[in-house]
Amino acid sequence: SQKIEQNSEALNIQEGKTATLTCNYTNYSPAYLQWYRQDPGRGPVFLLLIRENEKEKRKERLKVTFDTTLKQSLFHITASQPADSATYLCALNPYGNKLVFGAGTILRVKS
Amino acid sequence: DSGVTQTPKHLITATGQRVTLRCSPRSGDLSVYWYQQSLDQGLQFLIHYYNGEERAKGNILERFSAQQFPDLHSELNLSSLELGDSALYFCASSPEPALNTEAFFGQGTRLTVV
DSSP states (O other): OOEEEEOOSOEEEETTSOEEEEEEEESOOOSEEEEEEEOTTSOOEEEEEEETTOSEEEETTEEEEEETTTTEEEEEESSOOGGGOEEEEEEEOSSSSOOEEOOOEEEEEEO | OOSOEEEOSEEEEOTTOOEEEEEEOOTTOOEEEEEEEETTTEEEEEEEEETTEEEEEOSOOTTEEEEEOTTSOEEEEEOSOOGGGOEEEEEEEESSSSSSSOOEEOOOEEEEEO
8 A cells, every 4th residue: 555654753853953854655656745844733834845856955954855766755954943843744746636645753853 | 824714713513513614725826735634644635626626536525525616715515524523624725736836735724523
């Protein structure tokens, strides 16, 4: 069956360190993969989109990699801050007009 | 502010009732997506409309229906409500029918069925 897996355990890191979140998928061949941030009780907010022919994408302190052979995306936040604490969701489109989300990883950045 | 407006923000209703959730997409966006988020299930795709036409369906129950109107706003109708329908319902919009651009999410409608 098709699955998107993100670290179910919360990730706790110290301010200033790099946070690395993982998104693995099986039985999909997505053309795009997206990362969103969600704060409690709020709607997800788009962060980055990476295409299947792109290995890496950056935006300010954020970096995403996409390995279609490993079927994995890594999401990095460098110089993390307490304000980065949130749930991070990866999403992909398996086919057509459907964006499927992983369950999300909670990131907690402690000062 | 994403530009996507959802009303109402909160809704409390009894089992067996019917409710309508409303979504106004960002100006110019033709695609509207509906998602359900419950504590134990994460974000579940329900349905996608593009310019008034249904384009994709997810795990949407038969008791649920949706439509997109000529002015592009969308409504999600939930009927014969059950306790398990309690969740956050999000709509998202994007300019394109395909998902090669970001989706903009509203703040959601929190539905509580008692």
